[in-house]
Amino acid sequence: MPTITQGDLFTATLEVLDHPPLGVPALDAGSREAVVRLAGAKSLVRILDGGEGHDLDLALPGGYRNREGKLRLTAHRLTKDVFAIEAGERRIALLRLRDRAVGLPDFDPEGNHHPALRPTRPLRLRRGRTLGRASLWETLRLGVEVALPIIAQGAVLRRPLGVRLAALTRADQRANRLLARLRDRHDGGPLLVRIPLRGWAVIPLSEADVRRTLHGAEFTPANKEKQGALGHFQLDALLVTRDPELRAQRRAFNEEVLRPDMIADAVRAKVADEVATLPTRGVITWPEFHATQRRIARRVVLGDAARDDEQLTRLLDRLRGDANWSYFAARRTDVRVAFQRRLEAHLRRAEQGSLARVLAQTRADPAVHPEGQAPHWLFAYDAAGVAAWRALALLSAREEPRDADRLRAAMRESLRRWPTTPAILRDTTAPTTWRGVTVPAGSMVAVVTSFMDEVPFSDGPARCPGEGLVMLTATHVLDEILREREVRMVGRPPLLDHFRLRFAVRPRER
Template sequence: MPTITRAAPVTAAQALTLAAVLALPALAQGVVVRRPSMVRLAALADADGRAIRLLRRLRAEHGDGPLLVPIPGRGPALLPLAPHDVRAVLEDRAFTPASREKRGALAHFQPDGVLITPERELRDRRRELNERVLCSEFAPFTRVVEEEVATLPRHGVLTWPRFQAAHRRIVRRVVLGDGARDDVTLIRQLDRLRRDANWSWLRGRRTDVRNAFRRRLAGHLARAEPGSLAAVLAGAHAAADVHAEGQVPHWLFAYDAAAMASYRALALLACHPGPHDRDRLRAAVLESVRLWPTTLAILRDVTGPTPWDVPEGTTAIVHSPYVNRAEPGDSYRPELWLGGGQEWAGVPFSAGFARCPGEELVLFTSVALLDAFLRERSVRPSVTLEDPVPASLDHFRLRFAVKAAYR
């Protein structure tokens, strides 16, 4: 029988501080799609830095064990701080990824997605399909990346809107094929649903937009264009209750975060000159996600016995900005991802049985993009990222001066 321990309860004053410093800034910025003005305010207020410092103080006061935080009207929340407790939460199937808040949010546009499937057996089958498709052959996507990177400036200024537009063309072509390259309406519909998803259960379902989005998506999937994930999905032969087509909205949504990671990684590479081989480009992307997580909080709900004396329904909250810097620290450390080192480096792509199944696809695409872009360009970012690297980096306002650099 496993040893059951108690989480350290925080005081009412500490619970209020945690709500103000952790929860409110994350909700204001948008948990499903970022609000540019709120991201700007959070960066100016050093919201992530304040949250990291608060959790460091609480860990020094309460010890390495997880904190138990009361949430009025919701029940307790478990806040793991030490790496071994974070791993325990993410690897234990008693902690379901289909948390109440996550189901309320993501059901706006992907009600059949694997991440919010509460039934374990069905979730496993949906997970298997996602892995089978997302871990297929990546080579055809190199051409797509090269062609879209060629549309980015070789001289002048690179801004987030221009970079994101090119990245979204890459994503549409990778997922749905070349025929979807210019379908910005599909993404606008998805963005509309994602803005509603920011409000989780508090916002009613926009069924007209969702139905229009699903019809438009179905048209692209029906083509099953060779060289796309849609073609792989068409040949996957999943059971009807898996809802194979229902997994695709999450790919489009989650892939969007890769643009943020790649854009910030470009700033890291520019501020820390060195060789631009693919291993170091990959390390830069991983460091980008470690230092500035695209998912600010990883949520799990307790559905059975755990190592801690908490009731079912308790929400476990892994605060990514703190966890990712807990032991590697606040410096840019690409060596964490080079040479097969085993040092703890946080959870940039989550961990355990619900770890992002598209991690390798995202990294392949991001590395190919950075490699193609830097092959003939040099860049100077609008920020200076010296160690210790700041806790926030507003990608909306980040800009690069670009010059041709033929090698």
């Protein structure tokens, strides 16, 4: 068997297995010759039947379905040179590659397909509508079951009532079931949604489309809604920077300042001090833990002198509350100026063992606006606290060694099950084509994180530069809590509602 090169054509033999008649001449009887083009997601099999109009094309791995939707054929790779052809869950044929095809013309699923079949991946019309484009009814359901719970909970500052209602109604599960049905109905997505006054929105529903969104240069993380939200309290942050050159400078600066090794020892000491204030006997509630987490965040970011500056956090919360409404809420200039003044006073001290000190010692172009990055660090630590609180529930469920790897695994599992960022937003920077429809520059792309695994810190060029420091701090918090305490979750509240999560604690036996 020759070495397979992407894009090459190969001859092959299709060995038909025993099955009821399928109504497809190329598959109903006997062995067949085939030609295979291997090109990743656009790979194609053409099964030759000796007469024009009787060939059968299979896109790999998407497959083909007949017009009535009753027969779906898919091809799955078994070894480097053998594919299994399946109808539903039943294997009906094996396809064996032989050697490279020479002198045969290229073909594609758009222009060449058996007249009895229709491609599942490319855009097509069905019952008067465009496959991949959400109907009015589907758009309304997406608004009610996906967007509304996110808005009600608060994307930037969580609302306790909204979170409670989402937990009681199992909003995440309902949204995921709807998205799964739409993915099947639209043959894998992505889903194209028309939003009044906003234009096109694209919801990726497959891993390939999510990777395209997170890694593609044609998508900017400085999405319009994100700019409208975070602009309430962090005008110069990395996340809302659209200019590619300035964004690269700000990212390099954040990566340098947020290196965990710069303040690792100080973080451990500050965490130990604050966790020691939590009860060792009785019940620990979210308000107690949250207050501790916020003191840790202020000390790590700004220094020990900021430990008790709760006014700073209250001002930030007011701005974050407005940010929940993005560009629909007026900006409170007076509150932002008051917050900024208190923040800059702490940053000017550049206290040893804090990010403020590392920031002051890191050279940067004035356009980067180093001080403008700090509000996001305080904001991000709040989400880290929510994830750690839920991770504690996972760790309390069984008594196992509390090594660093297990604590990190619990944090990642917490973020996977209950993402603290409900949707990862991007905007297109140029016209982009999805399933045959070209959406204009500025269109929204939204990855629903509860529906997609393994994106807790985003991915690609916009992956969180503070991931290492967040994980370091959170695992220290969990380690310090469990070091001195035996922890048991009280009751069985839905873990999505972290506000109602409580833990009974008692001193750990030595």
